[in-house]
Amino acid sequence: MTAMTSRPLMTVRIAAAPPQKLGTVSHGVRSIVPVTGGDFEGPRLRGKVLPGGGDWLLLRADGVLELDLRITLETDDHALIYMRFLGVRHGPADVIAALRRGESVDPARYYFRTLPSFETATDRYAFLNRIISVGVGEARPDGAVHRIDEIL
Amino acid sequence: MTSRPLMTLQVFVAPPQKVGEIPHGTRVIAPITSGSFQGPRLRGKVLAGGGDWTLLRSDGVLELDLRITLETDDGALIYLTSFGLRHGPPEVLAALARGESIDPSRYYFRTAARFETSAPQYGFLNQLIAVSSGDRRASGPIYTIEEIL
Numbered sequence: 418m419t420a421m422t423s424r425p426l427m428t429v430r431i432a433a434a435p436p437q438k439l440g441t442v443s444h445g446v447r448s449i450v451p452v453t454g455g456d457f458e459g460p461r462l463r464g465k466v467l468p469g470g471g472d473w474l475l476l477r478a479d480g481v482l483e484l485d486l487r488i489t490l491e492t493d494d495h496a497l498i499y500m501r502f503l504g505v506r507h508g509p510a511d512v513i514a515a516l517r518r519g520e521s522v523d524p525a526r527y528y529f530r531t532l533p534s535f536e537t538a539t540d541r542y543a544f545l546n547r548i549i550s551v552g553v554g555e556a557r558p559d560g561a562v563h564r565i566d567e568i569l
Numbered sequence: 570m571t572s573r574p575l576m577t578l579q580v581f582v583a584p585p586q587k588v589g590e591i592p593h594g595t596r597v598i599a600p601i602t603s604g605s606f607q608g609p610r611l612r613g614k615v616l617a618g619g620g621d622w623t624l625l626r627s628d629g630v631l632e633l634d635l636r637i638t639l640e641t642d643d644g645a646l647i648y649l650t651s652f653g654l655r656h657g658p659p660e661v662l663a664a665l666a667r668g669e670s671i672d673p674s675r676y677y678f679r680t681a682a683r684f685e686t687s688a689p690q691y692g693f694l695n696q697l698i699a700v701s702s703g704d705r706r707a708s709g710p711i712y713t714i715e716e717i718l
Contacts, residue, residue: 421700504698505698532681549654549681553570568702
């Protein structure tokens with residue numbers, strides 16, 4: 418049996434505009450959150466989040482919030498990286514209610530995990546095209562912070 | 570990042586359907602004929618009818634897109650999707666292509682797995698993120714799947 422090991426890839430901080438609340442659609446309650454900016458930093462890359470991406474959120478009937486994020490990263494040496502992930506967020510009702518009110522909550526009190534993938538044409542970051550990674554999310558009043566680990 | 574074992578999954582594949590060169594790479598579809606899975610909280614068999622829609626990209630990375638149905642020993646159905654990447658040194662990949670047994674630590678074979686089920690006793694599967702490491706055997710792959718905590 419192979420033990421799962423990982424190493425830090427980057428921490429991504431995302432700034433978001435107010436959500437576009439579409440309401441109840443066929444699969445749940447849909448909200449779309451435009452991404453306005455942000456930054457990312459890790460041992461091997463750093464830079465900023467470009468405006469223009471978004472997170473297409475779906476609140477399912479079982480209370481789980483599904484995340485479907487697509488953003489573009491620009492490194493400090495001007496490479497573009499397309500990042501997307503699917504994720505889930507759920508937790509005790511009182512914790513989720515506090516998050517919805519925009520309060521700061523210890524992220525250990527809820528489950529917020531993502532599966533990011535990357536695309537880049539820049540050779541020095543091509544390793545991103547070849548890895549599976551996992552993110553641990555933290556919902557903050559001003560946006561989300563994702564600590565992403567590469568699965569080794 | 571912390572994780573805990575979810576299950577070990579072994580699938581058996583029929584001869585691959587080699588679609589060949591398509592705009593995104595080389596497409597090969599491997600029908601799944603059977604298999605089994607077991608872990609601390611669930612066990613059972615893999616139903617026939619799923620498949621792995623693999624794509625060999627121009628950068629040498631094999632993308633895996635597995636969709637199968639699991640049936641637990643108490644009769645629940647679970648839909649499993651797994652998106653993965655496999656790559657490694659050319660000689661290792663060539664040996665795998667010849668059907669040889671290779672130590673899986675010699676190549677990178679990792680996947681991200683998602684589950685869907687309506688069975689209440691397995692509802693936790695709907696709410697978790699999981700990753701797996703794969704071991705490619707001639708008869709089909711073996712996946713060690715871990716729940717991300």
